[in-house]
Amino acid sequence: MNYLIAIEFLAVIVSAIYGVLLAARKGMDVMGVFAVSFAVAFGGGTLRDLFLDRTPLFWVGNPHYPVIVLGIAVFSGFLVRYIGRIRPLLVFPDALGMALFTLTGTAYAMDAGTGVFVAALLGVITGTFGGVLGDMICNEVPSLFTPSPLNATCSFAGAWVYLGMTHRDFLQPFALVSGIVVIVLFRLAAVRWNWCFPAVREPNPPPSP
């Protein structure tokens, strides 16, 4: 259980930083930056806790989490100045945040007694919903829903790795790390070589109304 708390803590920090960069690209003010960071860092886990009826919510029960996210937003001016130069590396925190949150979602769902398929799904929802919410606040079509490098698929694969390894009685920390590594590597490879699924289209779509 302690492993999950450490993973969640890291996921919050990585996601908040990703949120700052998302917001800075839109020229938001510091409150807007905080709102986006907050949504990216807590969106997925909040949905997970609501869906599994876990109380209190993880950021209500760990009140230092939102304080940390506020701190990151307040110093975002410095952060943006520094990180802007290393943007090409940014795909890494994005992938890592998704991986960490996916594993917490899957593991908490299994603890709550759901079926394995639902646990994998809750992992994907926890891992990706923060990013979707951040994109929505920034008024962009969430990249999750457009043909773009595999995203939810990587998250789904890592959730199954974890589920398979715990089913085979591997130790939990080993299964957690394996799931995270699979998601991060799979996602980095998908971005690097632009792996996409083909689009599903109607043969002769009607003209748009």
Next chain:
Amino acid sequence: MNYLIAIEFLAVIVSAIYGVLLAARKGMDVMGVFAVSFAVAFGGGTLRDLFLDRTPLFWVGNPHYPVIVLGIAVFSGFLVRYIGRIRPLLVFPDALGMALFTLTGTAYAMDAGTGVFVAALLGVITGTFGGVLGDMICNEVPSLFTPSPLNATCSFAGAWVYLGMTHRDFLQPFALVSGIVVIVLFRLAAVRWNWCFPAVREPNPPPSP
């Protein structure tokens, strides 16, 4: 109670198919199609379960539901090819999905002991929220909120038919079927003859900022 489970099961399938067609029109990939189908099929019922504090969520407690929706999304390429030709008939599954979900929302709300007006509202929310979410993911203004053929109104009317009939001690299955038939016929008529409410406008709106 068993009637409601059967109705909910049918509602999930009909809504997932509607979601596939919504996503295919946007040329999404198979994961995007799954996300839209999932949102349309489970969005309304999830909100209903959260608002009524029913646990576990209906798709967590019935883990075969998301498996079926995944199956529909995986085979959506075939589905789209086949259903594209019968698009003019599509208004029917749309109306049926809304009708079925509306009745589950109203009936579960009454079971939870809400007032009748709140029960009718929860029916409308359950019946329409999936479609709103699907439209939002596809980045369209939800048709629920634009002047278009009556939609929530049909759902509202059917909820009251059910509430009136159960109040008068009709058998539940009879009241359920009556509510569904009213919603479907009302909605089909509204689309056919383009029944709309007039728009509410300010006499002299200020220029947009």
Next chain:
Amino acid sequence: MNYLIAIEFLAVIVSAIYGVLLAARKGMDVMGVFAVSFAVAFGGGTLRDLFLDRTPLFWVGNPHYPVIVLGIAVFSGFLVRYIGRIRPLLVFPDALGMALFTLTGTAYAMDAGTGVFVAALLGVITGTFGGVLGDMICNEVPSLFTPSPLNATCSFAGAWVYLGMTHRDFLQPFALVSGIVVIVLFRLAAVRWNWCFPAVREPNPPPSP
């Protein structure tokens, strides 16, 4: 506790009127107006109740609330005709609705035993989420997230005034009124003199993809 119920009741009415004016500007029909009023009046409080696991939701437990909002939406034609002329005064109900909901969020969170920072945050979420939802339904970039006169900041300041005063053993009604007055005056001043935070920007953002 009774003070909070009175404040919440007033907040619902003020917010529903604000929602009507938001919807009327977009030329929605009466059902769309109801949906927007409903979202503005109940969005923030619903999120508060879900996050704090309070059951039943405040508009489920007070079934006359949605009836009143429906009444306001039905008579919105008259309302819009009358209020259109006093639009310059409209910033006041907007600020008042935010203030009232902020205080209910903060007070209920403290009752539920959260930390003070989380209580202030829940106040801000309760106070601002209804407006964000209304903007989203109307397909606008929520003004909360764009550089515009201070908004969430006013709400945050008022929440801290309440928390500080109750910590110092002031009577609750006095602390509530002080928080509300601070938010309303702060917000009115921010709009009047156009107080904004500076935008956080990258020095050299990459070209948009």
